[in-house]
Amino acid sequence: MLTGQGERGSIVTENQQTREPVKVFLVDDHALFRAGVRTELDSITDDVRVVGEAGSVAEAVAGIARTKPQVVLLDVHMPDGGGAEVLRRVRPELPDVVFLALSVSDAAEDVIAVIRAGARGYVTKTISSKELVRAVVRVSDGDAVFSPRLAGFVLDAFADRPGSAPISDPDLDLLTPRERDVLRLLARGYAYKEIASELFISVKTVETHVSSVLRKTQLSNRYELSRWASDRRLV
Structure with a gap:
């Protein structure tokens, strides 16, 4: 889980001076996981910079408003409301902030719920550190990013065909x-x-x-x- 390889440097760009690091905010209710992600990202790349972290919805809303990150790495399940609640409270005030779900869950309903709420992508915590960096940079550039098997859930949810999950219930x-x-x-x-x-x-x-x-x-x-x-x- 989130293991990096090699020396610190740019993973995404050949010339790091052509762009500033993407400012990232971590939201997860497990402090040890947040610490591990921060340490791993800080140690392997110059492409992203962690500017803050939070372990609850209230802390996340306040922290995102204070630090103005470009990308929020967002856990789906938290005791006080979860990722969808963070999205609901932050997006109206900060519409330019991009959210990338980072969760242990690969359940279709979780993927669909957080995408409906406004997340730009969804990856699971089995992702490697380098792939996570690439995902962060890609969503900051406007792409949608999903772990391979999760993309099908989204296509099914928003496809107009028999048996697909409804867009809204x-x-x-x-x-x-x-x-x-x-x-x-x-x-x-x-x-x-x-x-x-x-x-x-x-x-x-x-x-x-x-x-x-x-x-x-x-x-x-x-x-x-x-x-x-x-x-x-x-x-």
Whole structure:
């Protein structure tokens, strides 16, 4: 994961003086991962420069506004709302900032949700350091970048053909990323305690999310929720 090779220098351009380093902001709720990415990028390339980092949605919104990065490397799942919430709060104020999702998840619904929210690309954390640098520079230049198997999800989601995922589902869009996580596991038959263990949250928090989902979907029990989730291919 994020392993570099060779000496520090320009990975993307032959003459680094032809362009300034891309300013990058890291958003991930795991401090050790952020530290590893920062150290790795700082040690192998002059093409990007990490200008800040955050471990929560609130910290990310404030940090991005303060540092004005060109590219934000954005985790998809965080305890207080996740990448889609960061996008929702930042893009109206800073429309020129480009977001590249960097996540452990390769689930189609995660990819589609963050792209709908406005991210320019999506790569998984198995990416090498050099490939990550190339991805950052490419999205800063206006390209869309995806890990190979993820591009198909996006094509399917936005293709006008039978069986493709809908471009917009107003009911599904009401749910936060964490509520979708809880709903997905609930629909798979997980007990509340198992969901809590899987998502590293408390049982009380699971109950709160389920109550919120029931309220938003206007359904009355987990069996109706399971059917609702299955109809939307969340399971």
